[in-house]
Structure formats: C-alpha cells, structure tokens
Amino acid sequence: MTSPQARPTSIRIFLADGTPEGLRIVEKSNWTGRAVVANRSQLEGALKRSEMAQPGVYVLTGQTDDGAAKLYVGEADVLGERIKQHVAGKEFWTRVIAFTSTNEGLNKASVRYLEARLLGLAKTANQWAVDNTAYPSPPPLNEADSADAEWFLAEMLVIFPLLGIDAFESASSQAKEISTDPVTPSLTLYLDERGAKGTAREVTDGFVVLKGSFARAEETASIHNYMREQRQTLKARGVLAPQDGALVFTQDFRFSSPSTAAGVLVGGASNGRTAWKDASGKTLKALQEARLEKLEKCL
Template structure:
C-alpha cells in the first residue's frame, strides 16, 4: 500500500531545452528515481539521454477520439527502444513520461511490478480511458523488494499530478478529505435541478460527484457536443448506468470543474457555482466568497 499521508517535500523540474513545454527532467528529494518527460515531437532529444537506455516503467498520454483523457502503461528493459516502437504502433498519444532509477535500482521484476500496480490503480480509479488490453499480474517479489517497489511507486504518484495526470487516484480518495479545510469534515454539496439529484464535494483539482447521484437521461437541445460526448463516454465505461428512468453514478467520479459535473447531471449547460448548494441552501459561489473574505 502506498502512503496516504502527504508530507512536505521538494521536487525539481529541469527544463533541458530551456522551455516550459520542452524536454523535462523531474527529480524528487531523497528519491533515487528520475522522470523524463517529452512530447511526441521531442523524442529525438529524449532518446539521447542516458536514462532512456535503462530499464523502467513509462506512461503514454493523449486523448480518445471523443477528447477524453487516455493513457497507456508499459515497462521495458530499454525505455527508449520500447517507446520508439510506439511511434508507429500507437496513434493516440502525444506525451511520454518515463521513470527509471539513478542508481540502477530497478530490475525486470521491479518494473513489471510497477507496471502491474499502475494498471490496477488506473482500472480501479476509472478516471481515464486505458489503452492497454492486457492487465498482467504483479510478479512475485520478496517482502523487502515489494516494500522498495511500493516506496518507488508512492514517489511516482506524487509526481504524476504535477504533470497533469490524475488517472491513478480514485475520486473517492480525494472526496474523503477536504484540501481547503483539512481539519474539518469535507463539505457535502447537493444538486437538485431539472430532475437530476446529485451529491458532490470540492477537491483540489476539480469536483467529485459521489456514487449514487442520479443524472437526467434527457438532454437539452442546446447541449454542447463536449457535454454530450462526456455523458456517452461515462455510460460506455460504466460510470453512468440506467436505473428507473435515470442514469446513476456507479462510482465516485472526478470532473475538472463543478460546472462540468453539474452539466453531466442535468444534461445541458449549468453554472456549477450556483447549482451546487450545501444543506442550508447556500450556493458554492457564496461559500467560496466567504472563504476569501476570511483571508
């Protein structure tokens, strides 16, 4: 199990070619791991780095045809050689993140274990579409090696969100604690509009709709294509399922904003800051304004 208790740390992102969106090298204090981050168009420069000749685990990220976030997880004895194979083999991805060790501490069993764990976490979280068709079981490791691999994984999971990747964290884990008020119970918000009945919570990078929320089946004539595609995709992945003339959320699911969450529930455009309210009827907008007024 990875640690659920965040702690202060330092992360260094080196811009290898001097531009924010260029080739990046990510390191973390007191960690032997290193990440090489490169867009598809920058692979030539990335392949020249020594890290790419080492064993490791990698993630390819991009979008589905509908515009939803999508990823592929893999492992390799030589990261560069394996990722080059995906240039012609996979079309969806636009960025590669390769993790290796600076002290040659990762062997074949380690990287296969990390690949298996990441795939399992992405499948359980069900936040991103996953391009992998196979989900290999983790190889047997002795107790010490498994502990080391889990420690390496925990550090990777700190870095992923900094790169805009939240595929490995279940929405329920974020909804269980409020990032804005860590000493108070999370504030549950409610939506009751146009036949939709939802419960949700603010999280650091979006808004989580809780399991059991009911979305409207019907969609407004003015619904944006993006919102329609979101609803279709969630139904295809089983996040939304038919129930008594409604669509029920079968799991907690994280959206990029309260308005997107509200729009999926009501089947059309919605101002989430006004649609989501606490038990007393106070809107999310009023709650957020009050927080700022106390600062």
C-alpha cells in the first residue's frame, strides 16, 4: 500500500470522562470509523460503550521488560469480549485502541484483513516489538471490499501517530518522503566519532539512522541503562548485527531524538545536536539555529 497524499483534515477527540488521559473517542471527518482509546485501568468504562459490542480490530500497547515499545494486534466479532480475555492473558499492555465502524461497515472478513495488514506493516517497519506469534495472510476479498478495507486502513494510519503509535510506518519511507519534500528538504547528516560512523536524516517526529551505519560494539562504563537496553533490544531484533568488529544497522531505524541515535551509535552518552553534522561540517545545532533565524526574518 502506498501512503495517501497528505491533505488537510479534521480529527475529533472526545474526552468521555473529561480528562486528557482518560477514555477517549476518536473520529475523523468523512470517515465511518471510530476509535475507542482506554488505559488498562479504564477498561471497565470502555467495555460499557456500544462500540465494544461490534466487530473491529484492536491494538494493545505497552513495553517489553527492558522498556522497548511493544504491541499486539487482534480482531474480534465482539471487541469487548475479546479484549476482556487479554486482561489475564497478557501482562505487558497498558492501553488499548479499538477501531470499529459507525455504519456496520466492518465484518469478519474485513477485520481479519485489517489485522493481517497491520501486522504486516509492523513486521516490515520493525520499529516496535510485536507480541503476536503468527502473521496471517489477508483473507481474499473481492475488489470492492478490498478497496474499502484499504481506505479504512489508510484512515487508521493517520490516527495512530496522534496517539503516539509509530509502529506501522517504516523509517525508510518516512526518511524518503522528508528528503524529497521540495518545501522542507532534509539534509543527510553524518556522525564520525569513537569508532562509530553513521548517516541519518531528521524526520517530522524523530530522527532516522540509515541502513549501513556502523555503531561501536563496545560501551562506555558510564552508559545509561536505557541506552544499554535499547542497544540490546536492537541487537535481539536484528536491527543491529555484528560486522567487522562493529555493529551495522541492517535497516533504517527511527529514534525519538538525535541524541538517542548518537548514543546508540557510540555506546554512551552523546549530544546529538553537536555530534551530527552535514557534509560541510556544520553541526545539527548550527543548522537548526540557522533555520530558526531565517524563519524569524520572514515573520
């Protein structure tokens, strides 16, 4: 599936219990879908909603034992009944996002299709750990039903990032889109220190280290625990692989910040705004400050 062209749209988030982190209902203009978002502690209230008695697809989110983002994707004829089974069956999750249709447009075949497509996207992106052990193929749909399901999926993929879920978008596609944007093209940035050699690009919601970058195999004695754990997680998932005494990135990977990316590469604390530089040697900090100065002159 190719990403739809970005266009202005309106998304409504209704705070069902009046608090920003409470039970939320998400709707999008000109879309028949609806998302129910609830923390695990709010599940009792969520299960009382009529949406949970309908067919749909859902995502459970949480963390692995070492703090990495983790998810589980599922589908159900009756969302509430299936999600209740995960209270005792799965310990990792802290939040559920359940999608259904406001016009009964989802049936068993379409929710199975959406589940399979989401799992395929998460596996390809390899940005989050996935709790599912099976990756089913999408069930066969006729041409019209397949088009409807893909449209529903595309709208879901617009909503997920607003909820802090970037598991379904590959870092490669995001870096490519940003770098070819004629309005705000992204420069390729470089890191070369402490034996690490990396290339990267800034993206809208993070910082992408590009495939083929080399991280130092050794770690400093003062490395933060979260940095050590992130390196271990990336090695376990095959994002980092041993090569020539170092660790090579086997795919593009999106980090939350340039400093986290730099720290993973060098095996210790690093200021990403000064560690990453363009081809002329200007630091990311200098580039960002120059962009801000240019913007202020235009205002």
